[in-house]
Amino acid sequence: MRALARKGKSAMVRLYRGYNRRKKRGAPPPSIDRIRILLLHANGMGGTIRTVFNVAGYLAREHDVEIVSVLREAEEPFFPVDPRVKFRYLDDRVNPGLDPMRAMLSKLPSKLIPPGESAYHRFTLWTDLKLARYIRSLDTGVLMATRPGLNLVMAQLALPGVITIGQEHVALRTQPDSMQALIKWRYRRLDALVTLTKADQRDYRATLTKKPRKLARIPNAVPPLSGDVAKLDAKxxxxxxxxxxxxxxxxxxxxxxxxxxxxxxxxxxxxxxxxxxxxxxxxxxxxxxxxxxxxxxxxxxxxxxxxxxxxxxxxxxxxxxxxxxxxxxxxxxxxxxxxxxxxxxxxxxxxxxxxxxxxxxxxxxxxxxxxxxxxxxxxxxxxxxxxxxxxxYDADVIGAQWEALLGELLARRDGTWVKPPARSASQVRP
Structure with a gap:
């Protein structure tokens, strides 16, 4: 029975890969005009949400940007966001409606998100369905995910015509072993993996035997803040x-x-x-x-x-x-x-x-x-x-790094990218 199950699984994998190859042949040319950013819950509170809003606002100057929130658990975003940025919610838990399938699948645990993901309890079989349908509906443009579980699903399901960027907001070493094993296996399919720190970038470079096309480090930018600098006289x-x-x-x-x-x-x-x-x-x-x-x-x-x-x-x-x-x-x-x-x-x-x-x-x-x-x-x-x-860490400085990354990924896809010459020892900044 196990041998039969293995044969069945490998047959499904071959069918899936063949389907992807056919979709790639008929896909539009690669593009960075449209950027979609996957978030767990865009209307919540947290550092990741604020930084994603910052990046989205900067990129919306030149691109069509949409934040795709897996969950909606509040009516409106807690943090301000550039009005040019669009929003989409996959599982609206504020106004869930009366869909019987949703009611049933929302009671069952996720199969797409690995249990080692820290937010695993937030996902269900219903979010699996909505997430898979959404990712598979994209045939071009850029798809960016912002946490390990979503990065893994994106790497698994995104069609070949989509430029995929995984963004990490937590250190690799803090992930459980089960997550690190999946990261080693699936992250190689990404076009780029972006870390926030040099230390984390080094960890990924040492850990991933097969790496994404680009392993980059882009820190967060300082968001716009109200008021003036502190006077330093308050106790x-x-x-x-x-x-x-x-x-x-x-x-x-x-x-x-x-x-x-x-x-x-x-x-x-x-x-x-x-x-x-x-x-x-x-x-x-x-x-x-x-x-x-x-x-x-x-x-x-x-x-x-x-x-x-x-x-x-x-x-x-x-x-x-x-x-x-x-x-x-x-x-x-x-x-x-x-x-x-x-x-x-x-x-x-x-x-x-x-x-x-x-x-x-x-x-x-x-x-x-x-x-x-x-x-x-x-x-x-x-x-x-x-x-x-x-x-x-000014927004324009960090935003320019994101634009440069997008330009490089597009050039890698359309065959126009030229690897820059290696710098000599005298050119390397100490």
């Missing part, structure tokens, strides 16, 4: 992010006990929403920090809140490329961050535009915050350095 420390264990806010609150003893007039504000909110509120009360540590909830105007603070703290266990650091730099705040290798370590130059602290050390985090509070010249020097660093 406020700010942190921003989803209220999850991964963000380490419980460690920050523990560290703040020491800060509060030395400087009871300073406040800590943690903006965000998430499953750890009740636990964090209980921790604040138990530590006697009510009125000193605040949880104001999520905000759609991060710039306005950053402007009211003097110091930004990132306490995450690990990060891909935290947008909040860039935003805080652009607003002229002094940065204190745990030294995560796949993000903060590349973004922050210790003692120049921020302070890096050994990860998961509450006492060291408290000491770094106290140092910036008590040394005003240091605070202003770090803030000024951050403003200069943020200029390297």
């Amino acid at each position: 406020v420390v700010i942190a921003v992010g989803r209220l999850t264990r991964l963000k380490g806010f419980h460690r920050l609150i523990t560290a703040w006990e020491e800060v509060a003893r030395a400087h009871p007039d300073w406040k800590l504000r943690i903006f965000g929403a998430g499953p750890q909110e009740d636990n964090l509120r209980a921790q604040i009360t138990e530590a006697g920090l009510d009125g000193v540590v605040e949880l104001p909830g999520a905000t759609s105007d991060v710039g306005a809140e950053l402007e009211k603070a003097s110091i930004f703290v990132l306490s995450s266990r690990h990060e891909g490329f935290p947008m909040t650091i860039l935003e805080a730099m652009a607003k002229g705040l002094a940065i204190v961050s745990f030294n995560s290798p796949h993000g903060p370590k590349e973004m922050i130059t210790h003692e120049s535009d921020g302070l890096l602290v050994k990860p998961r050390t509450n006492a060291n985090l408290a000491a770094a915050i106290l140092r910036v509070i008590e040394d005003e010249p240091l605070r202003r020097r770090l803030a000024a350095g951050g403003v200069e660093t943020a200029r390297l």
Whole structure:
């Protein structure tokens, strides 16, 4: 029976590949005029959503851009987006309608998304059907996915005429072994894989035996922020992010006990929403920090809140490329961050535009915050350095890198790409 099943499976694979070859022969020429970006839930809150909106807005200047959200769980997007960007929702959970097939398939777990995907529980057999139908409906243009599960499905189902770009917002090393095995096998089918950090790019280069046509690193851009730079006279420390264990806010609150003893007039504000909110509120009360540590909830105007603070703290266990650091730099705040290798370590130059602290050390985090509070010249020097660093991530600078990548991928497809000459040792920047 197993041998028969294997023969049946290989026959299906041959039929599938033959179908793709036939579709390729009749497909329109490759194009970058239309760009479609797959997101899990475009109307939610999170760094990935904000960065995708930034990229989409820039590309919409020259391209037809549509964000394709697998889920719709809120009426409107939480973050502002360029009006030229279109939206499409595959599974509308706000207004689901009375489709009996949807009702049935939504109760069954996904078969397309691997269980190792961190958002696996959000997908169902109904989202599988909608996602597969959508991807297979495209015969040209660019399709970009923004998380491992969607990258894997895109690599598996996209027709040969579509230029596929996988975008990674989390580090490869944080993925479970089952996901890494699939990534090694399927990512080779992508036209490009884009990482946010050089460290992650190196990991993929070392891990993937057969690589996509292009392995690129394009960091996030600083989004437009309201207001002016911070004056650095407010006795406020700010942190921003989803209220999850991964963000380490419980460690920050523990560290703040020491800060509060030395400087009871300073406040800590943690903006965000998430499953750890009740636990964090209980921790604040138990530590006697009510009125000193605040949880104001999520905000759609991060710039306005950053402007009211003097110091930004990132306490995450690990990060891909935290947008909040860039935003805080652009607003002229002094940065204190745990030294995560796949993000903060590349973004922050210790003692120049921020302070890096050994990860998961509450006492060291408290000491770094106290140092910036008590040394005003240091605070202003770090803030000024951050403003200069943020200029390297201007939207036009990062957007030009995306345009260059799209142009190269198109040239690779239509046969006009010429490999640039290798640089000599004297031309390589140290």
